[in-house]
Amino acid sequence: MNNTQWIVAIATRGRQALLRRTLEHLVKSGASSDGAMVVIAENGGSTEAWTLADEYRSHCEIDYIHVEKIGKTHALNAVLDKYCNAFIWFIDDDVRVTREAVLAYRDAFLARSIGREFYGGPLGIDCERPPEQWLQRYLPRSVTGWKKGAGEDATNTFFLGANWAAWASDLLNCGGFDESLGPGQTEVGDEEEIQRRLVDAGLKPVYLDFAMVYHWVPHDRCSPKWVLRRAFNLGRLEGRRKDLSGPTLLGRPRWMYREAGVRMWRWVCSRFARNPEQRFQAAYELLFFLGWMLEAKQGDKS
Structure with a gap:
């Protein structure tokens, strides 16, 4: 029209x-x-x-x-x-x-x-x-x-x-x-x-x-579950935006595997915390990074 x-x-x-x-x-x-x-x-x-x-x-x-x-x-x-x-x-x-x-x-x-x-x-x-x-x-x-x-x-x-x-x-x-x-x-x-x-x-x-x-x-x-799912998607968006370079392993920057391990350990430790926000924050940071890592393979320019 x-x-x-x-x-x-x-x-x-x-x-x-x-x-x-x-x-x-x-x-x-x-x-x-x-x-x-x-x-x-x-x-x-x-x-x-x-x-x-x-x-x-x-x-x-x-x-x-x-x-x-x-x-x-x-x-x-x-x-x-x-x-x-x-x-x-x-x-x-x-x-x-x-x-x-x-x-x-x-x-x-x-x-x-x-x-x-x-x-x-x-x-x-x-x-x-x-x-x-x-x-x-x-x-x-x-x-x-x-x-x-x-x-x-x-x-x-x-x-x-x-x-x-x-x-x-x-x-x-x-x-x-x-x-x-x-x-x-x-x-x-x-x-x-x-x-x-x-x-x-x-x-x-x-x-x-x-x-x-x-x-x-x-x-x-506006539930914790919804926010965590959104954190993963925000990480994916970050991975698409950022141009990552440097040594890679399986198509992703090597440093990402180390950082994923650190965040995974924090999340495991947080399971024993009494404070619900402390448990949630560890999960949020882990899922955001995993979403970023998922897309980083496609965005790697090295």
Whole structure:
């Protein structure tokens, strides 16, 4: 499609109840009445979201895209391909949108700063059950919420994937989303990676102070088990980013085997600790490093 449009893009897979909640809030917040089209991009074998898209056609302008491959970035690239000239507000399928956010992104769309700016806003949290206090420092901004601090430099800030926007043409000029990253792949890193490329291309990140969106956080998304799984994926992302060199063993730097042994020993010793955070931290550090080590074989340039 070549007409300039403002769209709200939602990548989804197998989360019908949460998607319905998100669509309901988009309707209530007046997104459609302000000219936005909702685009649901479903990835994977299921086409269940089509039913919801059809149900909401009487409430808002809506389109449905299906991508066979599993992965959020596959779905988002399909949106870019179809709406190559659109202004795209990216939200998750589990958010509660506010009227203030709709107005902020509408104004950003009307400013038409193509090739110059991309946007993002704060993220509030709708939490099913608060996590353990000691776990807080290990949780990402998508779970704890985020708002730009008074002294925080917006040019060094990467917006959260549940609430940011850019022109499709700018994203396509940067190569689109990296389909090896994000939910369904590494689970992390997709939005930050493409926003880095936008900044490298000379675009300025603009923080929209009133564009608040609330992210639903179920208890199993802020549990120790979830955080440890995320630590492993963060390690994998680190391994992809870093160019390691030097003597290797079985395709990986030799020093990594020594460090893995040290961290494994710390983890074994921590099993006898009474403090749950001490046990958790040893597991976190070990899993992060093992994820890094897993990808280091592919990233080794020696």
